[in-house]
Amino acid sequence: xxxxxxxxxxxxxxxxxxxxxxxxxxxxxxxxxxxxxxxxxxxxxxxxxxxxxxxxxxxxxxxxxxxxxxxxxxxxxxxxxxxxxxxxxxxxxxxxxxxxxxxxxxxxxxxxxxxxxxxxxxxxxxxxxxxxxxxxxxxxxxxxxxxxxxxxxxxxxxxxxxxxxxxxxxxxxxxxxxxxxxxxxxxxxxxxxxxxxxxxxxxxxxxxxxxxxxxxxxxxxxxxxxxxxxxxxxxxxxxxxxxxxxxxxxxxxxxxxxxxxxxxxxxxxxxxxxxxxxxxxxxxxxxxxxxxxxxxxxxxxxxxxxxxxxxxxxxxxxxxxxxxxxxxxxxxxxxxxxxxxxxxxxxxxxxxxxxxxxxxxxxxxxxxxxxxxxxxxxxxxxxxxxxxxxxxxxxxxxxxxxxxxxxxxxxxxxxxxxxxxxxxxxxxxxxxxx
Numbered sequence: 001x002x003x004x005x006x007x008x009x010x011x012x013x014x015x016x017x018x019x020x021x022x023x024x025x026x027x028x029x030x031x032x033x034x035x036x037x038x039x040x041x042x043x044x045x046x047x048x049x050x051x052x053x054x055x056x057x058x059x060x061x062x063x064x065x066x067x068x069x070x071x072x073x074x075x076x077x078x079x080x081x082x083x084x085x086x087x088x089x090x091x092x093x094x095x096x097x098x099x100x101x102x103x104x105x106x107x108x109x110x111x112x113x114x115x116x117x118x119x120x121x122x123x124x125x126x127x128x129x130x131x132x133x134x135x136x137x138x139x140x141x142x143x144x145x146x147x148x149x150x151x152x153x154x155x156x157x158x159x160x161x162x163x164x165x166x167x168x169x170x171x172x173x174x175x176x177x178x179x180x181x182x183x184x185x186x187x188x189x190x191x192x193x194x195x196x197x198x199x200x201x202x203x204x205x206x207x208x209x210x211x212x213x214x215x216x217x218x219x220x221x222x223x224x225x226x227x228x229x230x231x232x233x234x235x236x237x238x239x240x241x242x243x244x245x246x247x248x249x250x251x252x253x254x255x256x257x258x259x260x261x262x263x264x265x266x267x268x269x270x271x272x273x274x275x276x277x278x279x280x281x282x283x284x285x286x287x288x289x290x291x292x293x294x295x296x297x298x299x300x301x302x303x304x305x306x307x308x309x310x311x312x313x314x315x316x317x318x319x320x321x322x323x324x325x326x327x328x329x330x331x332x333x334x335x336x337x338x339x340x341x342x343x344x345x346x347x348x349x350x351x352x353x354x355x356x357x358x359x360x361x362x363x364x365x366x367x368x369x370x371x372x373x374x375x376x377x378x379x380x381x382x383x384x385x386x387x388x389x390x391x392x393x394x395x396x397x398x399x400x401x402x403x404x405x406x407x408x409x410x411x412x413x414x415x416x417x418x419x420x421x422x423x424x425x426x427x428x429x430x431x432x433x434x
Contacts, residue, residue, distance in 0.1 A: 051140065112288075116285050116324070184196060272339070295371060311380040313375065336360065
């Protein structure tokens with residue numbers, strides 16, 4: 001749930017805690033089906049949880065859509081986003097069917113760059129294909145079909161084995177007979193316990209429907225009776241206890257630890273170090289994808305003529321490399337947004353911010369635009385363009401070195417951090433290179 005919804009979440013949790021029950025579900029439903037050890041009760045519990053989660057997620061969305069009604073452009077933008085998401089999968093399937101070599105090149109690239117696949121490709125693809133709200137809607141209708149089937153297929157006469165025209169005495173005889181057979185004290189099987197719960201419920205609903213309704217309402221209000229925590233039957237069976245115990249322990253202990261780790265506070269110095277490490281790792285990914293886009297390997301001693309001769313133009317490799325570099329650009333943008341405001345607002349840290357901005361601009365607006373131009377012209381670049389590309393490579397290497405060697409130290413008592421130039425930076429400034 002996004003941070004902007006945390007206020008709504010806390011208010012709803014307070015409301016549910018005060019009511020001590022899910023107010024939007026009928027009392028009969030909650031009391032009748034939430035019985036311990038029942039698979040039916042587990043389905044109802046999941047359905048109630050999904051409905052409450054949908055309320056938390058979709059109420060702010062509905063309010064935002066109502067606010068967007070004031071602008072036709074915003075409404076068109078919303079529909080355009082939905083249409084892009086719906087057609088995202090079919091478009092790529094049609095594209096890959098026309099160019100099957102893209103799949104082989106793409107899978108080979110992901111196999112060689114496993115860190116890129118795990119860090120950028122898989123999360124970005126999951127975000128584009130799997131939407132949280134769509135999953136909630138699917139779960140809602142899936143669980144609704146289950147609970148409606150359970151509700152509609154509950155036949156008290158069939159459970160007790162009597163006809164619909166049976167007299168009260170016949171119903172009572174059938175109930176006593178089946179109770180003796182399936183009572184938990186005499187029949188220890190899990191199926192018998194489930195069957196006994198259904199028998200009791202069926203008899204109460206037939207013997208005195210009015211009293212049965214009042215009892216259900218009273219149980220829902222007081223929290224007594226057969227109402228308890230709804231757990232699926234497989235978690236209570238001894239046969240599955242070896243699987244259920246580690247599962248419950250993992251949920252109860254490791255999930256809170258993971259949540260605390262994610263919500264922990266970090267100082268600005270640690271955040272900056274992590275961002276610099278990410279940019280250094282991104283540079284290696286950029287270099288690999290530039291090879292796919294046609295740029296041959298080179299260093300400062302390589303002559304421009306040698307680069308032009310080694311230039312390779314491959315449409316499939318270029319398209320895969322261009323798509324992966326776009327993903328790297330988005331990841332770089334996300335890294336820039338993680339820079340703490342205390343560092344951005346400190347004037348002494350302007351060199352650091354400027355270096356990161358230049359790193360992004362050199363890749364996106366110089367190197368990638370240059371490679372795009374070469375691909376569109378379908379011919380090797382000219383000598384002047386290659387010299388410009390080599391200059392951009394040197395500037396990127398210098399920026400990464402400055403970011404890696406730069407230090408952030410406390411700036412007096414204000415608790416902020418200032419950028420401290422290295423000796424190499426000062427030497428470059430004196431020589432007029434910066």
